[in-house]
Amino acid sequence: MAAPVRGGQAIRQSHAKLPRLSRHSRRHFSASPASRDYEDTVQNLRIGKHTRVIYQGFTGRVATGNAKDSIAYGTNIVGGVTPGKEGEHLGLPLLPDLKKAKEQLKPDATAVFVAAPQCGRAIEDAIEAEIPLIVAVAEHIPLHDIMRVTSILKTQSKSRLVGANAPGIIAPIGSCRIGFQPLPTFSPGHVGIVAKSGTLSYEAVASVTRAGLGQSLCIGMGGDIIAGTNIVDGLEVFEQDPETQAMIIIGEVGGRSEEDAAEWIKDYQKRSPNPKPIAALVGGIHAPAGRIMGHAGAWAARGEHSAAEKYKILEDAGATMVDHPEKFGGVMKTLLSQSGRDVSKITGNPADQKRGYHTTMRRGPVVRPDRPSPPSQRPHQSRNLHLRPEQAPDVLKPYLDDLKNITLSNEPAPSDAFYIGLTVDRSERQPCIRTSPSTDTSRFRETALRFPFDQRSPPPDSLIADSIAHISPPESTKQSLTSLIRALSTVYLEKEAVTLSTSISTNPSTGTIALHLPSLILQFDDSAYRSCSRHPDIHTLRDRTLEQPEEVEAEDSGIVFIRLPNPAANIGTLVNGAGLAMNTLDALRLQNGHATNFLDTGGKATSETVKKSFELILRDERVKVIFVNIFGGLTDGGMIAEGVLLAFKEVDMRGVPVVVRIRGTNEEVGQRVIAESGLELEAFDGFEEAARRVVEIAEGSKERGGEMGGIL
Template identity: 50%
Template sequence: MHRALGTTRYASRRSLPGARVIHQRFLSGTSELRGYKDTLQNLRIGSHTRVIFQGFTGKQATVDATDSIAWGTKIVGGVTPGRSDTHLGLPVFPTVRSAVEELNPDATAIYVAAHQAAAAIQEAIEAEIPLIVAVAEHIPLHDMLKIHSILKTQSRSRLVGPNSPGIISAVGKCRIGFQPLPFFSPGSVGIAAKSGTLSYEAVASTTKAGLGQSLCIGVGGDIVPGTRLTEALSVLAEDNDTKVIALIGEIGGEDEMNAANWIQEYHARSNSPKPIVALIAGRTEQPAYTYAPASHLQHRLVSEFSGRAMGHAGAFRVSGQPKAKEKMTVLEDVGVTLIDHPGQFGEALKSRLRPEDRISSPGIATATLADMKNPMFEQRRDFHTLRRPFIRDAYHPSAAKQQTRHLTIRAQQSLDILGSKGIPCEPYKGKGPLRYLAISIDRDTRTPCILASPDPYNHSPLHNIPLPYPLPEKLEPLIRRLLPEICKRIALPHSGPIKKVLYPLVANLIQMFNDSEGVLLVTLLHYNNTQRGMKVGSAHFHFDDAASFRRGPELQSLRDTSLYSPEELEAEKSGLVYIKFPGPRKTIGTLVNGAGLAMNTVDNLQNKAANFLDTGGKATSETVKEALRIILRDERVKVIFVNIFGGLTKGDMIAEGVCSAFKELDIKIPVVARIRGTREEEGRKVIEQSGLEGLYAIGDFDQAVSKVMDFGGPEEMATVEGEWDWIKSPKHEAEEE
């Protein structure tokens, strides 16, 4: 029997102390204007939906539009600036406005470069297109904040994405995005997902189980998505074709907590609520500065307040936000069935279907598997899966620069920046209490926010409640309004000596956050009670690397590379997202395509994963080879787990790449390869017939994990899953003394 939500330990960050339920943001407490909520109905796509493409004549738009048209999607034309002709036999217009006047579309797919995407989204909003789908990764964060400030003022357009595979109706044969079509079949499962790769596995699993899909909404892994999990759930709950729901979340933000609150209300008001099965990725999160040297006291002071971005831009946790395990607990408390791997969705959802909702068509899975062999669905290079796109530095046009999304500058430099602006700064020496003050993003309101706390090391959600403020707002009245509440939250009087430091500090942090496109700016304040004086004792600043082309090389030159292992820095050059996990007993190397699947993979390895490695949504022979080479540099690794879902890449191509790398790198340790998706059987045969000793092909995830664990050695002891126990804070050291 599931416990009532009111009995859980997690209370709202916006509730009064002692509150017992999560704040009801979606139905009754939302900060958004009612108008944008009214656009939820625009997510109900189907055979009637008329779709255009912005960037229609580009390579990736052409590929995806061709496949979608062949599948049955009603694409009616597109937009390419400066063109008035035809493409794929459909009209091309120079502006969105002219396309809307002639074609009357219900939806648009944004297929332009990330740094141009916000302008394209705004053009679609101004043209009042009902549904806007943005698939690109690395749209600058502050561009998206401005887009949300526009969305809140209107009631015509709904945004899905960015960093999303899109939205697809298997029943209505309408695909707006780049989802791998061979795995979809009309059916009864609705999917709301942050992760693309995890949703593809869920689709394959439900197709194999004979359930099929109804409507799949990829909300995306961005920090401030246009549509949240809760909103997607509300649409699926009212969708007549949807009988059961798959929910896929991950570390970062509170969307899953809000979803749990929505589900509790949904169960209370519905006589026959639809069953929900969920998966949450990211239990094995990592602190921001895993490899900060012990001498870097300034980094050790603040490293507990922000986690590493686990592939997705939004897959990181800041102080006060819930861990993945907490999200799982709250969802289970409201009656959601939790699973460990997306391959389990099919059977878990089938077991919860009511007899009257079971699908009688036995041909769904068979027909879809046949489609997988259709030449139309052979490998195609996809827009979203271009590996963390390289951009040309305006100051060094010949050099391609890899985006890391979080650009962290040196700790001492952070203090120097504040000191140069007249703010009292003195490096903290480990004596006396500290107070926490930061500028970040409130993901619920989709605005900047102040984070302030009297105890930096208390990570309770009720202890660090965001104080959001809107954009744009004049700085001086904003500071005057915020300052009394900030003083209250850091437990200091709103007096002259305090304001003398706080006013310029807050003003400069907000200005820097805006001008340099910050993600998280953290300061620790040291208050001398005897002298009634306050100084900044430590600071660390994260900026959005996706926007660095607008700032020039200044901040890039301040990046502190000593915080990362040599392997991590080398992986960046090859477009791989690699995070090395600390600990002597981390013996399993991982190579996975897609951030969500990579998180889920390390979650299932009982804390023995040596690394997180995301090749992106596309794995090629070259990326596989480079990834294996980097993993092998870690002397702790005793076995490598290759976990690839070939939605866009054929399984036999992946297998050939693994075999080639295995031979070329002369690998002496076991490699277990799990290749699922397109031509998976052919992929397994390639490995099985290679004759390579120590290379194993296993299709079932649980069996593959079991094999890997056998090679990985004894289970690591005395380590708590998901805890950042590698660091000892100055506060803890003082207590020990």
């Protein structure tokens, strides 16, 4: 049984094994030696020139285009799989299933370019085939699908997952890309980067490249609630990698990965006589509390640290913190010099270097990502469904009706109430029971414990007993509490919840317990319904009329839009990527500017999406200037520029000036389109200088200042 977790710090058991249960999946995966577990697969991340890569969903339009670019880059792609098809594709072997691909192609890694509804199953296929490295890029994979996958991963020691909802992994030394990173931004070098945010990782890469350092290995965790590979996994690889001379961490609001990394850093600096320099950034310092900031995982659960607090935790652990990703290059040069490393050698031409190792082989129908989903499955940016407490009877009563001594109360919880919940333990990559003997928010981090369990089965009685013992309830209520936790766990697993929690009061004389509805949290996974049409009974309870109309309208267009309430704000923002959108808010605040909104166009923005984004922003009368900040991976810079021109043509811009900054995929095309448009647009190459200019305009200054402005 997994160890309980207190606050943000896991009490780990290095070789704890979970029972191999199979409520959802009856397939059997090969047993691992008793001395090995999932943590031992971390070295599978050390990809290089000789890593043999295959694609799942190989013949899809997106996979085909991606494979062409990766082959041109130098990636050793040896073929791929599309169910029911066999022959050749792109001049490489095309096979109908992973079993044949494993036997004939002997892959070290697979790029899973499979749509969200089938992606969980595709990852399981890869685990069953014992592919050493699995990279999943799809967004909107249901949370419980990924928790099932991670439960399976914990039973074996052959396969490592990167993702899901990840840009992937790339080794510029060795020219090996498994994902959709903007290739022109990368250069071979000696800085390792592990990041939650794809767009912020590209910003860091660009800064390091311009500093002449280059990158050894870049790992994109992905923005989902649970990641198959986390920050600590990346740091462990960088520590052992002889090509990596320095490390960069990019975190953001939500989860405890940054705090786990801080503990690792403290331990690393104690045991290493000359530790590699570490720099870090945490996005979302100024993100509004209680909101999901674009990424499915970009939200802080009760008791979790804020982005600002994580910044301080990493700083106290010994990481050198930056407030802006463009500063990483200069900071890294300084840190490398201070550590006694020869920066002149590190900044030399590494183009001929090749990584001297590579991943070692250890001997349902797929939907093409390019094929539009049915309307009920079309991707949306609404990440979770939050039901109101008064809707609790609709959800819970069927599960509680047969239970004695349990009531639903409309009264606020008393001061001596307990806390009970079912939620996600992100560090353990599992669901968990969470209990606290107090609901006092000021002490919740210290009093709350997590009790993780395997998603494929209800929590065992022994775990439930441990979770109840932690709150020390009256003896007469223990049986009722046990029944309640069993019922909540059934709701949690059957209805694919993210968090179910409430305050509980007890009556020792009668043995009864009351759930206090005002404190109840009912949070369900939106992707289970959007991607797979599961649980319509839950999701039809959503009342969109009670939500902000602009946010609902944005969601229908695949945009995440959050109106920020500051009455003094006057800068509209249009950004691709949740991490970059959060950091844009932070960057504006560094220049004493205030944004009227958070807007993430999503990774697959179109010209129409950009046009719609302008319409939403301009409905706010506070907006005096708009900042378009794009760093493209999947998003094409030329397309973004065309979207800006479309907005000027079809949207009443109210004379509002626009500052455009485009980097990444097809940045030259985008910058040229803006420069030749003849419109009143200011175009920039640099993030920080663009933010500075936006604030100048917002404050009423039209002075350009120095060499700012124009295409650089």
